[in-house]
Amino acid sequence: MRSFSFTKMHGLGNSYIYVDLFRETLPEEELPAIARSVADVHTGIGSDGLILICPSEKAPVKMRIFNSDGSEGKNCGNGLRCVAKYAYEHGIVSDRTFLIETLSGLVEARVAVADGEVTSVTVDMGEPRLERSAIPMLGPEAERVVAEPFAIAGGEYEITAVSMGNPHVIFYVDDIQKAPVTTLGPLVEKDPRFPEGVNVEFVEVVNERELHFRVWERGSGVTQACGTGACAAVVASVLNGKTARGEETVVHLAGGDLTIVWGHDGRVRMTGPAETVCTGVYYYRGGRNG
Numbered sequence: 001m002r003s004f005s006f007t008k009m010h011g012l013g014n015s016y017i018y019v020d021l022f023r024e025t026l027p028e029e030e031l032p033a034i035a036r037s038v039a040d041v042h043t044g045i046g047s048d049g050l051i052l053i054c055p056s057e058k059a060p061v062k063m064r065i066f067n068s069d070g071s072e073g074k075n076c077g078n079g080l081r082c083v084a085k086y087a088y089e090h091g092i093v094s095d096r097t098f099l100i101e102t103l104s105g106l107v108e109a110r111v112a113v114a115d116g117e118v119t120s121v122t123v124d125m126g127e128p129r130l131e132r133s134a135i136p137m138l139g140p141e142a143e144r145v146v147a148e149p150f151a152i153a154g155g156e157y158e159i160t161a162v163s164m165g166n167p168h169v170i171f172y173v174d175d176i177q178k179a180p181v182t183t184l185g186p187l188v189e190k191d192p193r194f195p196e197g198v199n200v201e202f203v204e205v206v207n208e209r210e211l212h213f214r215v216w217e218r219g220s221g222v223t224q225a226c227g228t229g230a231c232a233a234v235v236a237s238v239l240n241g242k243t244a245r246g247e248e249t250v251v252h253l254a255g256g257d258l259t260i261v262w263g264h265d266g267r268v269r270m271t272g273p274a275e276t277v278c279t280g281v282y283y284y285r286g287g288r289n290g
């Protein structure tokens with residue numbers, strides 16, 4: 001049996017089990033199984049996956065994220081805010097603005113602090129990638145996917161595809177409460193037109209400054225919030241003329257609100273909360289919980 005210390009944290013209810021690799025060591029080949037294990041609500045801790053807080057040669061800290069199915073993601077907006085909070089509160093960083101390395105590049109985080117505690121975090125998520133080859137999505141490599149017809153499961157839809165370092169496809173709906181999250185979500189997630197899979201977002205436009213948002217995440221299914229997905233939804237809404245470039249948009253997710261702007265400089269900035277739930281020791285047996 002192997003044990004390791006963990007911290008459970010969440011961003012708007014999108015929770016992960018965080019392991020500080022400045023202090024712990026986990027075997028690389030077992031990371032997918034450990035992610036599945038800790039995420040299991042019955043035999044593990046219960047979360048949307050595992051996030052590793054790692055040393056980095058390019059930044060003070062590096063984030064790696066594993067979905068609850070064990071697949072490794074390349075970016076995680078809610079995770080970045082929690083990593084920033086953890087890094088500041090545990091003295092990994094002393095500045096309030098610092099870089100975090102991810103598998104999709106470096107991002108800059110800025111923490112807001114009250115009485116020594118991080119209360120909210122702003123992350124500069126960088127520029128969205130819009131070409132099919134960058135999503136990735138099959139089809140002409142340099143082409144963008146904006147309001148494109150998309151037939152699946154006998155239905156005709158329009159999609160917009162955006163990468164925030166990880167792939168997202170956005171469907172606009174008239175009523176977010178009736179969005180086909182659990183029916184269409186898993187079908188689109190695994191559709192072969194997205195060779196690396198895709199996170200599936202449903203958006204209801206409230207007005208030019210507000211969106212309602214639900215998500216079926218690649219590798220985790222329905223989550224309470226998806227930070228990169230909310231950023232992708234704002235980018236898609238500007239591309240579709242529903243919201244304005246350079247203006248703050250409030251995205252209402254199931255777990256709460258994010259404020260996001262796709263700036264005139266081309267960069268997407270996201271501001272939102274990050275919470276610590278608990279800390280503990282996990283006894284990983286490698287069996288069913290592995």
Ligand SMILES: N[C@H](CCC[C@H](N)C(=O)O)C(=O)O
Binds near residue numbers: 079227228
């Ligand atoms: N499921 C995503 C990773 C987690 C993203 C999400 N939880 C966020 O806050 O951005 C993927 O496989 O690309």
